Structures are given as structure tokens and as C-alpha cells.
Amino acid sequence: MRSRRDAARLLRRTAADAIRARPRAVARAAAWSVVEAVPTALFGRAVAEATDAFRTGRTSTAVGWLGVLTVAAFAGAFGSRRLYPALAAIVEPFRDDLVRRVVRGALYRSARGRPDTGAVARLTHQVEIVRDTFGGLLVIARGFLFTAGAALLGLLTLMPEVALLVVPPLVLGLLLFGAVFGAAAVRQRDLVVGEEDVAARTTALASGLRDAVACGGEDALRAELGAAVEAQAAAGRAVARFAAVRALALAVGGWTPLLLVLAAAPWLMGRGATPGTLIGALAYVLHGLQPALRTLLHGMGGSGLRLAVTLGRILETSAPDGPVRAEPDGDVADAPAVELRGVSFAYGAGARPVIEDLDLVVPRGDHLAVVGPSGIGKSTLAALIAGLAEPDAGEVRVEGRPAGDPARRVLIPQEAYVFGGTLLDNLTYYAPDAPPERVSRAVAELGMAGFVRGLGGLDADLDPAELTEADRQRVALCRAYLAPQPVVILDEAAHRLDAAAEARAEEAFARRPGTLIVIAHRISSAARARRVLVLDGTSAHLGRHADLPAVSPLYRDLSGRWSDGSGAEPASGSGRSGGSEPAGVLGHPDGLDPVLRADLPVDAGEVVADGADREDEVLGDLRRGRSS
Known part of the structure; x- marks a missing residue:
């Protein structure tokens, strides 16, 4: 005015x-x-x-x-x-x-x-x-x-x-x-x-x-x-x-x-x-x-x-009303779960891109882990797939539709959200009509039976301030597990849990129908995944856990430190991660991998889908990026 x-x-x-x-x-x-x-x-x-x-x-x-x-x-x-x-x-x-x-x-x-x-x-x-x-x-x-x-x-x-x-x-x-x-x-x-x-x-x-x-x-x-x-x-x-x-x-x-x-x-x-x-x-x-x-x-x-x-x-200062793109009704049957075409993203005009010219295809039913140093763009990639951020160039589609439709994906960020109400209300937020037996099966699959009993059952009232960060993550994980959305994105959603609890949660999600994308906090998450995407600041490598050390020096270093015992997993019940990964490589053990901030430490944060010729054997659905 x-x-x-x-x-x-x-x-x-x-x-x-x-x-x-x-x-x-x-x-x-x-x-x-x-x-x-x-x-x-x-x-x-x-x-x-x-x-x-x-x-x-x-x-x-x-x-x-x-x-x-x-x-x-x-x-x-x-x-x-x-x-x-x-x-x-x-x-x-x-x-x-x-x-x-x-x-x-x-x-x-x-x-x-x-x-x-x-x-x-x-x-x-x-x-x-x-x-x-x-x-x-x-x-x-x-x-x-x-x-x-x-x-x-x-x-x-x-x-x-x-x-x-x-x-x-x-x-x-x-x-x-x-x-x-x-x-x-x-x-x-x-x-x-x-x-x-x-x-x-x-x-x-x-x-x-x-x-x-x-x-x-x-x-x-x-x-x-x-x-x-x-x-x-x-x-x-x-x-x-x-x-x-x-x-x-x-x-x-x-x-x-x-x-x-x-x-x-x-x-x-x-x-x-x-x-x-x-x-x-x-x-x-x-x-x-x-x-x-x-x-x-x-x-x-x-x-x-x-x-x-x-x-x-x-x-x-309100968000502008974006143009409505006409989309056909119904499912796109042959479309992959997630597809990125020439996607680039930077935090502000003139900033160095965090994601640059990235092509990625995640088939339906896939289990993908994303690894890389803290601040390299893993959480940014999760936000782009979820539709919380719009790419500066390129296109992101989920099940053939533009990213951002909450009916097609659910994202659990690093800081889990729990609201006041009963535990059952929190767990069934995305699936309010879920029958009790389905909720009980989800609790059992995620290993939360003891946690639920300790709270007083599913009808117990929750005070978010009295829950630990690990407890809030358990609630958020079970909420996502019960959600009807076909694509689940876990952005270090279990980093407050011990290694055994995290493994059980990821294995349960892997058995769940649909597509799972895990922003990894531990290299063990990558070992459990069907495919792994490595972001190392100069290139992006996609392949199997066993094949990636041959083409990714960063991944070879991470896997080597883990397998030789320098990054051994902590014992179950510790409540949080200890030395499961080399310090400062996948991220701080407290999960300090910021989401969508303009001051991310991205001096080497340029992600380009490119690499040597031998990568073609394992890259699969990661197509060669185009230079900017």
C-alpha cells in the first residue's frame, strides 16, 4: 500500500x-x-x-x-x-x-x-x-x-x-x-x-x-x-x-x-x-x-x-498465488515414484548451487539411502522431493505429478513434531480411520510396544514438553508408517534413537508397501538400502552399497572406516548414536544437518550428476548431468 x-x-x-x-x-x-x-x-x-x-x-x-x-x-x-x-x-x-x-x-x-x-x-x-x-x-x-x-x-x-x-x-x-x-x-x-x-x-x-x-x-x-x-x-x-x-x-x-x-x-x-x-x-x-x-x-x-x-x-509479504498447472486426473501408472530432471537449487540469487543439474529416478517400491557430508544438500534434496522448496531450474515429480501434493508423500524431518492430545491421535493423524489392530501391528513392527506401555497405552495423553527427542521421533515414525501416502521421506528421522532401534524402524519401513527415501545419519542405513545416492560436493553417485566403493572415494572411505571398527555401532539401548560413523562425515551425531537455510556451509556444496565412464555400470537411474 x-x-x-x-x-x-x-x-x-x-x-x-x-x-x-x-x-x-x-x-x-x-x-x-x-x-x-x-x-x-x-x-x-x-x-x-x-x-x-x-x-x-x-x-x-x-x-x-x-x-x-x-x-x-x-x-x-x-x-x-x-x-x-x-x-x-x-x-x-x-x-x-x-x-x-x-x-x-x-x-x-x-x-x-x-x-x-x-x-x-x-x-x-x-x-x-x-x-x-x-x-x-x-x-x-x-x-x-x-x-x-x-x-x-x-x-x-x-x-x-x-x-x-x-x-x-x-x-x-x-x-x-x-x-x-x-x-x-x-x-x-x-x-x-x-x-x-x-x-x-x-x-x-x-x-x-x-x-x-x-x-x-x-x-x-x-x-x-x-x-x-x-x-x-x-x-x-x-x-x-x-x-x-x-x-x-x-x-x-x-x-x-x-x-x-x-x-x-x-x-x-x-x-x-x-x-x-x-x-x-x-x-x-x-x-x-x-x-x-x-x-x-x-x-x-x-x-x-x-x-x-x-x-x-x-x-x-504473503506468498504469491502461483499459476495452477493443469494436470490430468487419476494416477500416472507408469511413472516412477520420484523423478528429478535437471534440478538445480541455490539459497538466494548469486549463491553457489547446493544442487546442480541433477537427474534422478526412484522407481516405485525402491529403498534409497542418501549419504554425504553435513551441509552437502541431503536435506535440501528431501525438501525438493517433498515440495517444500521449488527448484531454480528443472522439475521434480512424485508419481508423475508435481512435487508438493501431501496426499502422495510424507516427510519426517530431523526435529519430530508431537502435538497435545492422546498418543493414538498422534499416531493416526494421517490415517484417522485406522483400525486398532492396524495401529497395534505398526507399534509392534517398529518395536514401540514397551514405549507405549510406559506411557500408559494408546489412550494416554501426551505432553510434548515431557517427551525426550528420541520419544518424539518414535511417535513421528509410527505416524508416518501408518500414513496412506505411498512415498515416505525420512530426513535423519531416527538420529536420536540407538543403532538397533533405527535399524528396526528402517527395516519396518522397507517392508511397508510403497517407496522409502532415507537421508542417512549412519552408514549402516546405506548398507540396508536397495540403492545408495552419494553426494560428495563435486559429483553424485548412485548404485548398490557393494558397488559404490569402486566409483566413489568418499563412500569407499566411509565404508572402510565403518568396517574396520573405527566407527563401530553403539550397543542397543544407549538412547542415541555414539561413534557409529566417522566424526563430521555424515553429520554431527546430534543431527545438525540444517534444513533450508541460506547460511549452509556449502563451500564445496556443488552437486553435479556426472562422473567417470565406469560409473555407467552402477549408476542405473542416475543419468549423466548436463554442465551448467
Whole structure:
């Protein structure tokens, strides 16, 4: 939102989208708003009639009108009570949609090597601002429309000439406010963007403070951060000056009608107005129109600006709606489980590719292990296959379809996720209709029977904070085992388990129908696989465990160290890996093989599907890469 007109356009579109998305809730809110406005519609008329009745000695008539007003007040209170649940049905889904937009946008940029440090501010602060202000503005705008409408309707029934005096200045005040609202929104946007900029600079400064001090850069950083703070403060002062215009608009639209009615009193009396009529007209202005206008201007001038700008900022940083590629319905029967064609990926423009010109075919039912040094691109490859990252060049397809369809693959990352609820809820998240006997078989296949008994059974409630990392991995593995998706990707998903537990889990997945891709933490995972893909930074080698040492020096070194005892597996029950692999070759034993970060240690991280002629004997479905 960079122009004055964008603010009003954004608010109109937001309101229109909310009405179209939840028409029933909007209809209920409008109906109860009418009931709530009944006292306003009757107030001036009741005061006028009661005043004239008291003046002429008709006390019972006056009391009757006051009684009508009392009943109307009770009706309005009942309408207000029923109104807010209808408004909540509009606001809360709107807030949920904003959260999804922020998360999708942050993941979209992070997956492309541009970590979104402002996403935290948008998610924890700006989304709540939008939710609260959107709800408040619904109340304010709705209140103005129905309250002002009820007051004007009352004036028309009381004396139409009074309405002619009130409407022109009211409209003029609204036009004056609307004329400067867009400019104020632009200044408010500068304030919000400045908040994000200060947060991002502070985060970067905190993380690099030691280096900055070592290099003697304190003064430069202080000046740079101070300039950002001052720019934000200047934007705040510009927004504050808008309050003066808001006060002028209120004077024109709220107080001028009152002065006009008083000045025109002799003329109105000459046209048949009684003292009660004049008092009733003033009551409509002072207790109906003026409070409604004041609330609208203050609300739109404060909350409305924040809503327009903050919502615009969230929409600006949302993930773009990608083009929908037409795909035929149904399965592609002859397609492999996974296919990469000339795939390249780098973390940001100008960065050295982590994956470069890679061709790979994984047949259905295959068991593939991916090995290589930490940071070489193994987790990046897993993310590309899962569709969490998009290649800069080439194409990734899963079962003949573009990668990313969650119905075709399930990915278990290094850090397993467990949510609050029962153990059974967690295990059957992807397969909610799984019968109990199938769940029990999965638990037995993965060797989790003792773990389940220790928790208190499948119906035990889980507190994720009380589970160890190894326990969370057991839950995530069983969840993936029960999933109906045909392709399973385990990205060091068992690195917190001991070697025996990891072996049992991988063997169970290998027996499971479907395709298994394992990002290996131990060389033993490669020995169990049907085929192995070795990423060594200059080439990619695909073949059998027994054949790869002949063509891959890295794999020969790994296998040799493992087989000669220097990397012996730890005993079962240790709870985590010990020296099962040469230190620092396949990755840190704590699993520090980052996923989708722009600062991966990839100085030698160029992966090219190429090699010597003798590799053709074992490369199989890894076709020769094309030079970039």
C-alpha cells in the first residue's frame, strides 16, 4: 500500500470479502444491529412527545412515552447481547486466515534462501492488531451506519426540515475526513515498516555483536540503528498530526448541525415546530448522530489506520498465488515414484548451487539411502522431493505429478513434531480411520510396544514438553508408517534413537508397501538400502552399497572406516548414536544437518550428476548431468 487510494480500497475489499465469506453471520449481525438501534430511533421522538405532554398537563401521555422508551432500551440491550457472537463468527475466521498467510509467506521466502525475520513481528504482533482492530471497526462502522440511520429516520418522522439542516454538514465532515485518510495511511505504513526494520536490525546486531565489537564497528552500527529509530519516530509524529484534521472533521460534522438547529429555531417554530420538537431534534443530534460520528472518526483515525496498513503489510509479504498447472486426473501408472530432471537449487540469487543439474529416478517400491557430508544438500534434496522448496531450474515429480501434493508423500524431518492430545491421535493423524489392530501391528513392527506401555497405552495423553527427542521421533515414525501416502521421506528421522532401534524402524519401513527415501545419519542405513545416492560436493553417485566403493572415494572411505571398527555401532539401548560413523562425515551425531537455510556451509556444496565412464555400470537411474 503505497498510494493514498490504496488504504480505502483495501478496507473496502476486506469488508466485502468478509461479507461474501460469511453471509449468514453478517445477516445475523445486521438483524441484531437493527434491534440494538431501536432506542436511538425512538429517543428523540419520545423526548419530544413527553416534553409537549408535560408542558400541556398530559402527564399520563408523557409517562406512556417514557415507558415506550424504557421498553426500547431493554430491547436494544438484548440486541447488543446477541450481536457479539455473530461478530465473533466473522472476526475469528478472518484472523485464522491471516495467520495462514503469514506462515505461508515466511516459509515461501525462507525456502528461497531469504529468511523472513519480520515474520515474527507480523505473527505475534501485527496479526493480533489486525484481529482486534478489524473486530473493533466492525463494531464501530456497524454502529455508525445503524445509529446514524436510526437518528436520521427519527428526524424525518419528527420534522423533515430538521433533517435538511443536519445532513449537509454531516456529509461534509465525512468527506473531509476521507480526503486525508489515505495520506495518513501512507504515514502509518511508514511507521509499521519502520517497526519491522528496527526489529530486523536489532536481531542482526544481537547475533553479530561480538564480530562488530572485534572489528571496531560500534559507532557505525549505532548510527545506522539510530537513523532507523529516528525514521520510525518521524513517521509517528506525522501520524499524530492527523489528529488535528480528525478534530476539525468532528467539529464540522458533529457540532455544526447542532448550531444550525439552534439558529434555525425561529424558522422551524414558524413552520409548526413545538418546543418539544426542537428538544427532540437536539436529542437526536446530541445523543445519536454526534456520538456515532465521534466514535467513527476516532476509530477510523486510530484503529482504521492501523488495520489498513498492517493488513496491507501482511498481504504484501504473503506468498504469491502461483499459476495452477493443469494436470490430468487419476494416477500416472507408469511413472516412477520420484523423478528429478535437471534440478538445480541455490539459497538466494548469486549463491553457489547446493544442487546442480541433477537427474534422478526412484522407481516405485525402491529403498534409497542418501549419504554425504553435513551441509552437502541431503536435506535440501528431501525438501525438493517433498515440495517444500521449488527448484531454480528443472522439475521434480512424485508419481508423475508435481512435487508438493501431501496426499502422495510424507516427510519426517530431523526435529519430530508431537502435538497435545492422546498418543493414538498422534499416531493416526494421517490415517484417522485406522483400525486398532492396524495401529497395534505398526507399534509392534517398529518395536514401540514397551514405549507405549510406559506411557500408559494408546489412550494416554501426551505432553510434548515431557517427551525426550528420541520419544518424539518414535511417535513421528509410527505416524508416518501408518500414513496412506505411498512415498515416505525420512530426513535423519531416527538420529536420536540407538543403532538397533533405527535399524528396526528402517527395516519396518522397507517392508511397508510403497517407496522409502532415507537421508542417512549412519552408514549402516546405506548398507540396508536397495540403492545408495552419494553426494560428495563435486559429483553424485548412485548404485548398490557393494558397488559404490569402486566409483566413489568418499563412500569407499566411509565404508572402510565403518568396517574396520573405527566407527563401530553403539550397543542397543544407549538412547542415541555414539561413534557409529566417522566424526563430521555424515553429520554431527546430534543431527545438525540444517534444513533450508541460506547460511549452509556449502563451500564445496556443488552437486553435479556426472562422473567417470565406469560409473555407467552402477549408476542405473542416475543419468549423466548436463554442465551448467
